Amino acid sequence: xxxxxxxxxxxxxxxxxxxxxxxxxxxxxxxxxxxxxxxxxxxxxxxxxxxxxxxxxxxxxxxxxxxxxxxxxxxxxxxxxxxxxxxxxxxxxxxxxxxxxxxxxxxxxxxxxxxxx
Numbered sequence: 001x002x003x004x005x006x007x008x009x010x011x012x013x014x015x016x017x018x019x020x021x022x023x024x025x026x027x028x029x030x031x032x033x034x035x036x037x038x039x040x041x042x043x044x045x046x047x048x049x050x051x052x053x054x055x056x057x058x059x060x061x062x063x064x065x066x067x068x069x070x071x072x073x074x075x076x077x078x079x080x081x082x083x084x085x086x087x088x089x090x091x092x093x094x095x096x097x098x099x100x101x102x103x104x105x106x107x108x109x110x111x112x113x114x115x116x117x
Contacts, residue, residue, distance in 0.1 A: 002089040006081045011035065015078045019089040025049050027086055031078065038078055041070040050086050 001020040008015060015033040022028045027050045031042035044066040052061040067079045077100070087093035 002085050002095065004081055004085045004088075006078050008033075008035070008077060009075075011073070013038070015081070017078070017082055017085045019082070019085045021089055022047060025051055027089060029082060029086075031082070033078075037071045038076075041067055041078075044070065045082070050090055053083060054086065054092070 001018055003019075004017045006015045006017065013033055013035040015031055015035065015038055018030040018032075020028050026047055028047050029042070029045050031038055033039060033042075045063050048063055052058070053063040055061075058064055064079070067076075068074070071079070081098075084093065084098060088095045
């Protein structure tokens with residue numbers, strides 16, 4: 001089982017994701033959150049063929065379309081986190097944390113010479 005935790009942002013919600021491989025091409029997904037929209041979406045993706053959301057036509061697949069229909073905010077980080085957690089569970093990625101940080105206008109980017117970014 002692979003677990004991940006997401007601080008969702010301005011909404012103030014958190015989500016805990018659990019993914020376990022259920023077969024050669026299937027995974028079981030559980031999402032725990034106080035967000036009603038995430039709870040509804042979680043119910044629609046409990047067991048999926050992982051090739052569908054990670055494949056070439058992922059944007060037209062059921063898992064992604066149900067996220068677009070059920071989540072109030074298109075930029076919710078949880079769908080991406082579910083994909084990353086699936087990748088780790090199936091051995092397609094290493095369990096490395098992903099971060100998004102908003103920098104002020106005075107903070108130079110790596111291209112501008114800030115080695116810390």
